[in-house]
Amino acid sequence: MLIRGSRGVSVTAEGALLLEVCARAFDEIGAVATLIGQDNKTKILRVRAGPFFAMEVIASRIAGFLKQNPGIQLHLNNIDIDSIAQDTEDAQIKYCLHPPAGMYNIELLKEKLVPVCSPLLLANVANPEDLLVDPGIPRLHYRDVKDWKRWISHHGFDDLTANSNLFFDDQHTLLAAARSGQGIGFSHRPLVKNDVERGSLCIVSERYFEPEESYKFICSQENIATNQALQLFRDWLVNEVSTIC
Structure with missing residues (x-):
């Protein structure tokens, strides 16, 4: 692969080919390593919400939040009214009267x-x-x-x-x-x-009433205390809802 001459060591044709292949391989390894590093830094938030709240409140405004927080991915799922999948979801927005006992919750929207x-x-x-x-x-x-x-x-x-x-x-x-x-x-x-x-x-009429139920942001106490991405999403959501009430 190498030839020693009067002026030093040079690379043979085969060596030059190997050098080119190795250079490309190391470039690809570096690119993959960069992607892995980015993936490790990306925080995925899994939030459940009913179709109405998801479409009318979140989906129509979420681009601003994601632009401000490029390291966060939001996975927005439909809600099963009678299910609270605490092991798979970071939080849920639920229309209810009373949140589950022991869970962190804040009222997002009280409708008129x-x-x-x-x-x-x-x-x-x-x-x-x-x-x-x-x-x-x-x-x-x-x-x-x-x-x-x-x-x-x-x-x-x-x-x-x-x-x-x-x-x-x-x-x-x-x-x-x-x-x-x-x-x-x-x-x-x-x-x-x-x-x-x-x-x-x-x-039909501007007369309104306020139902007892309201939209609530619900998650575990541990999650809201330790998950910075979830805190950012909660604060953003509270602010967005305040502009449409």
């Missing part, structure tokens, strides 16, 4: 619910609030009839018998039904602002 529907239902209506007691207009329910009963009782409307056969486990699906003219449902006023501006939803 107003009735909304498709503009199609208001086309020939002089007073939109008349629809609220029209037995021919379906009421869209989130899980159960409590929201409707509370709103009607709070504002002194007569609770006439109404079509109450449509129930949804997620507000995102409920709003999709409302947009398509299937009935009247409730939503947090600021979160349907874009729908109203686009003309896909109308506010």
Whole structure:
């Protein structure tokens, strides 16, 4: 591989070829080592949230958080309402009355619910609030009839018998039904602002009520105390929600 001459040692043709191959190999090893180092520095956050909160609050704003924190990867998953997978998830955003005992939690969003529907239902209506007691207009329910009963009782409307056969486990699906003219449902006023501006939803009444349940950020006490990436995400989320309430 080497030739000793009068002027010193030089590389043979075979040696030059080997040197080139070795140089490329070491370059590739260095590149892989760099990638491994980057992967080790990347912090993956696994957060569960229902489709409505995930799409309307997190997904539409998360680019700013990730840009500010390039070392964090966010894995956003759908939520199983009756499951708390503490061993696989760093945190969850859950719509509930009481968080699980012993868990760290903060209230993110206390909703002010107003009735909304498709503009199609208001086309020939002089007073939109008349629809609220029209037995021919379906009421869209989130899980159960409590929201409707509370709103009607709070504002002194007569609770006439109404079509109450449509129930949804997620507000995102409920709003999709409302947009398509299937009935009247409730939503947090600021979160349907874009729908109203686009003309896909109308506010039937500005009268609102606050349900007992709220969106809560929930995780283990140990995780929030030791996981800096989770702390950053929590603080960012609290700040973002405060701008839309």
